[in-house]
Amino acid sequence: xxxxxxxxxxxxxxxxxxxxxxxxxxxxxxxxxxxxxxxxxxxxxxxxxxxxxxxxxxxxxxxxxxxxxxxxxxxxxxxxxxxxxxxxxxxxxxxxxxxxxxxxxxxxxxxxxxxxxxxxxxxxxxxxxxxxxxxxxxxx
Amino acid sequence: xxxxxxxxxxxxxxxxxxxxxxxxxxxxxxxxxxxxxxxxxxxxxxxxxxxxxxxxxxxxxxxxxxxxxxxxxxxxxxxxxxxxxxxxxxxxxxxxxxxxxxxxxxxxxxxxxxxxxxxxxxxxxxxxxxxxxxxxxxxxxxxxxxxxxxxxxxxxxxxxxxxxxxxxxxxxxxxxxxxxxxxxxxxxxxxxxxxxxxxxxxxxxxxxxxxxxxxxxxxxxxxxxxxxxxxxxxxxxxxxxxxxxxxxxxxxxxxxxxxxxxxxxxxxxxxxxxxxxxxxxxxxxxxxxxxxxxxxxxxxxxxxxxxxxxxxxxxxxxxxxxxxxxxxxxxxxxxxxxxxxxxxxxxxxxxxxxxxxxxxxxxxxxxxxxxxxxxxxxxxxxxxxxxxxxxxxxxxxxxxxxxxxxxxxxxx
Numbered sequence: 001x002x003x004x005x006x007x008x009x010x011x012x013x014x015x016x017x018x019x020x021x022x023x024x025x026x027x028x029x030x031x032x033x034x035x036x037x038x039x040x041x042x043x044x045x046x047x048x049x050x051x052x053x054x055x056x057x058x059x060x061x062x063x064x065x066x067x068x069x070x071x072x073x074x075x076x077x078x079x080x081x082x083x084x085x086x087x088x089x090x091x092x093x094x095x096x097x098x099x100x101x102x103x104x105x106x107x108x109x110x111x112x113x114x115x116x117x118x119x120x121x122x123x124x125x126x127x128x129x130x131x132x133x134x135x136x137x138x139x140x
Numbered sequence: 141x142x143x144x145x146x147x148x149x150x151x152x153x154x155x156x157x158x159x160x161x162x163x164x165x166x167x168x169x170x171x172x173x174x175x176x177x178x179x180x181x182x183x184x185x186x187x188x189x190x191x192x193x194x195x196x197x198x199x200x201x202x203x204x205x206x207x208x209x210x211x212x213x214x215x216x217x218x219x220x221x222x223x224x225x226x227x228x229x230x231x232x233x234x235x236x237x238x239x240x241x242x243x244x245x246x247x248x249x250x251x252x253x254x255x256x257x258x259x260x261x262x263x264x265x266x267x268x269x270x271x272x273x274x275x276x277x278x279x280x281x282x283x284x285x286x287x288x289x290x291x292x293x294x295x296x297x298x299x300x301x302x303x304x305x306x307x308x309x310x311x312x313x314x315x316x317x318x319x320x321x322x323x324x325x326x327x328x329x330x331x332x333x334x335x336x337x338x339x340x341x342x343x344x345x346x347x348x349x350x351x352x353x354x355x356x357x358x359x360x361x362x363x364x365x366x367x368x369x370x371x372x373x374x375x376x377x378x379x380x381x382x383x384x385x386x387x388x389x390x391x392x393x394x395x396x397x398x399x400x401x402x403x404x405x406x407x408x409x410x411x412x413x414x415x416x417x418x419x420x421x422x423x424x425x426x427x428x429x430x431x432x433x434x435x436x437x438x439x440x441x442x443x444x445x446x447x448x449x450x451x452x453x454x455x456x457x458x459x460x461x462x463x464x465x466x467x468x469x470x471x472x473x474x475x476x477x478x479x480x481x482x483x484x485x486x487x488x489x490x491x492x493x494x495x496x497x498x499x500x501x502x503x504x505x506x507x508x509x510x511x512x513x514x515x516x517x518x519x520x521x522x523x524x525x526x527x528x529x530x531x532x533x534x535x536x537x538x539x540x541x542x543x544x545x546x547x548x549x550x551x552x
Contacts, residue, residue, distance in 0.1 A: 010172050010174075011172070026385075030192070030524065031526075031527045033527065034503075041527050041528075043526055045527075061385070062354070062355060062385055063385050064382060064524070065281045065297075065381070065524075066279050066281055066297055066299045067189075067299075067499075069187075069300055069302065070187075070194075070197045071192050073196055073197060073200070074192070074193065074196045078194075078196075089354050091297055091354070091355035091356075092169065092296045092316060093299045095169050095172045095173065096169050096299040097299060099168040099169050099172070099301075100165065
């Protein structure tokens with residue numbers, strides 16, 4: 001698994017490395033997050049209660065409304081923000097929000113990326129190449 | 141992206157730093173989605189409540205607004221979605237001075253940028269509905285789905301930064317629902333009942349949104365025989381957009397692009413059926429023990445007709461728990477003149493204007509007022525408020541008003 005590379009059709013931002021937080025669920029900053037404490041807060045979300053701070057979020061698709069476009073910028077200003085966003089598909093709001101916040105993002109894979117990336121993976125995101133690389137799996 | 145001469149001039153900064161920044165932002169989004177070029181837009185609508193903006197977002201607006209006069213103003217009609225407060229009701233809501241100060245700063249910055257503070261998410265009912273084939277840059281998802289589907293206009297979801305950018309440049313990247321091929325149906329839904337109440341229309345929209353599942357899916361719907369009213373389609377679309385991130389639907393024989401199924405759909409699309417039981421099951425999934433701390437009618441803001449209906453239900457009642465009805469600054473004066481506000485507030489309720497409940501520090505006002513369980517007829521609202529720590533319940537306007545009297549939600 002380590003060394004596996006997944007290629008995205010849409011990409012923006014800088015290269016980052018970090019722990020992946022993976023779920024087959026959607027993403028909306030307003031609907032899903034307690035942005036003060038940096039955790040998923042919507043009870044029905046598969047990551048409810050888990051911290052997203054400094055994580056590469058690997059999720060299915062963008063959900064909800066337009067607020068995420070501002071909220072990613074605001075979360076970045078306080079450092080209570082994911083390291084990067086990786087999704088099977090995104091809506092314009094996530095792209096607009098990531099662009100304003102300077103947040104790396106990949107979207108659009110040939111495989112279901114939430115099944116392809118192990119839940120305890122360490123990953124590298126390279127938007128210039130449009131790739132997600134597994135650089136480690138499990139605790140060292 | 142291919143740029144014309146004017147866009148090259150903007151990008152080079154010859155029209156000032158503000159439109160240059162705006163165009164750069166638009167190019168980064170356009171290139172992400174593979175847009176070939178820009179398309180001129182005639183109107184922009186900005187979602188920018190201060191809970192979303194935060195200090196960082198307000199400072200961002202203030203930096204743009206500090207540019208020289210003549211280089212910072214929007215160049216097309218650009219209006220705002222609901223604010224984060226109704227200043228006249230802020231103390232009742234338990235909002236803090238810091239929240240209101242942030243609101244005032246955001247408003248001052250928008251005014252300097254030439255933005256018209258309409259503070260409404262029902263501009264298609266109150267300001268100026270777009271017409272078929274009109275390219276616009278609209279913010280609130282409920283506004284976009286209604287404009288695309290019911291009016292036949294063309295818009296993507298434009299978040300606040302991008303809608304403002306569109307106002308400042310008069311254009312938006314041509315991708316997504318600005319392209320005819322993107323507007324074709326991808327999934328077929330047959331509805332086996334006729335929804336009547338607004339919560340049923342919202343519930344049906346929610347069920348279809350869950351089926352659609354993502355922004356790029358376009359449901360085409362059959363089985364609705366009677367032409368719905370604007371308020372019904374308002375709740376239907378807002379819920380679909382909320383549950384599915386959906387931006388466009390077609391109702392065969394009703395919405396303008398789908399006179400016939402074949403106009404928007406290829407044969408053999410994946411097909412689903414929805415019954416009244418499906419919608420009632422969705423509604424029941426939000427029920428808890430029945431106790432209600434607060435009743436809210438909002439999301440989208442109420443039309444004059446919804447307020448008229450509410451006023452009739454409030455006559456002769458005395459509420460035990462707070463009931464909040466939220467409308468736009470355009471509707472509120474008519475609500476006052478018609479006497480609806482006085483009738484609603486005589487029962488102990490509040491009519492608020494220019495805000496929306498979930499965009500008004502919903503978590504903080506819940507903590508300030510001890511609100512946990514909330515009854516509403518808005519499917520969109522119940523979808524959002526779970527993440528803010530509420531236990532929301534979906535029911536008819538009649539049942540919600542009754543719950544305000546008894547503090548329990550007992551009927552559908």
